[in-house]
Amino acid sequence: MSGPNTNYDPVEVSALDPAQVDANVQAALDAIAAAGDLDQLKQVRTAHAGDKSPLALANREIGALPPTAKAEAGKRVGQARGRVGQALKERQAELEAERDERILIDEAVDVTMVPGRRPLGRRHPIEQMGRRIADIMVGMGWEVAEGPEVEAEWFSFDALNFDEDHPARQMADTFYIDPPEHGLVLRPHTSPVQARAMLERGAPLYVACLGRVFRTDELDATHMPAFHQVEGLAVDEGLTMAHLKGTLDRLASELFGDGIVTRLRPSYFPFTEPSAEMDLRCFVCRGTDPDCRACSGTGWIEWGGCGMVNHNVLRACNIDPERYTGFAFGMGVDRALMFRTGASDMREMIEGDVRFDAQFGMEI
Template structure:
């Protein structure tokens, strides 16, 4: 065509050469990326076959039909070869990835670090389970408590030194008479006001004192207290309950004793001691075998207990001529220290998971 673009060669030999080049390029591609480049070169809209297809319109009628059939067959052959090579390369690359990413399940697996239940939480659950198994209920109450429930209802008078700001944390303003509870005994008072008799409740929870923060004291700690109100309750029932709790916490063979003491909300009252679970009393009077745990005294103070003072029962509307009861309480941290020979209470509040994992019997 004079003065125009050169006419494309649509002869059978030329078209077959284009097909051969395309098939050779597809066969030479070893990766999907290389095959993509070959596809763009030999099967796209700018490939030799595509350009030849556009030139069909310049041919005379009889030649146009024949050239169209040849190009259609050639492009179909190229597309079929391209699809086959894509499937072949895809299968090979998938097999390669499966081999490269293979996991040998017989090899030892090193798991990532695991957490642990906080020892205080775990011990509260453990002690609660002991009482639930005996048919007791778990009772809870607010940590910001009314002054009347924290003191007056428990026979702690207005002039008692525990009600001073040197021992108790008051919530501002003072005229509201709200304190951060100094013990979990207000939960016992609430239980006597709200529940029907007979009543067997145990009250674990957080308490607050204006104490220093050192190895044996923290301003925020935990207590568990128990209260039983029923007909015919005596000190013997209290002793049996505490013996069972001590055995559950420290194992068979542990002994308890009661020493006369004074608490405003119980009468008679006692301190409950544990037979030293380290020396079992063998260090008493034996300077050759001193015991650091009990300081060679043979016993360790654990908590307080007693028969509920009738004034406390009466303040909560209970007929003291019909009902009596007992109450006890001990520190969770102190129990944890005894069980695990922990020396520093600050370890319990620093949140180091290594400390939690090191304690025996704390897993849940």
């Protein structure tokens, strides 16, 4: 058996050639320095320090060398791999520091800055006012009743004691659904809900009717062709105008504050007898300022109509007028909103401008 080849020169192995090893080291250092972020550095690590990198392949060749050559070759390759590993470690630390500094800048939070939140939706102020009125009536023990907006002419007029030639039944005042002879209208008031409630529930009865109504009015600061009404109807034994007055005073004080009372002025409506116009004590000056713009110095503001239910209406709705009496009242929800907020133009309520709605917020 022959002895080991002690004359084997490791320089003759190209991977272990000192010049080649230095070139591989320099290529690795250049690539490490050029890495712009941690992901690029990871690719450089694989290419120049991984298992298939030139220096790793050179390290494998050492095992084939004779013992006398292994020490020198191992030292040379080990130092080369150590330089590359140290460069990787230093560059890793630099890139991590840059990343952390960038995160602090990019994700910085100015706690003094007002947050840019998406504006929340809100109920329309007219709906808020309607709900407030409904809550007051329910708190007084009444129920809330609803009915269709496209209504039969009988419920809108005949059941409410309107004569056939009453001006309100003309097309100049009421919207009729084509063809007119079918007797369908856009309800001009919420009183048909009262008629339906009496027919369906009988007496005793305490209902508040809220909803949208339609009339052929021109749109201006104080009138709209589509607006909102609330009407109250009470039918029971022994009801009088005193009960009506007390109910209106309670409703007015709940809506407009303590000290607001109502007064009744004689008037005429087909569905009530006797009938009255109801006025509010001025909620601005309480009747003490002769120059008040809200009430023109009179101390009173017109609010709506009211009265005792006409016996013909009770009979039409199958209620015995000899046993039961009733009172009714009605006012505009939109006008009540104007009173509470000081709004001067009804058109602002229906233009859909969120700036108008936003100033009212939410009520609880």
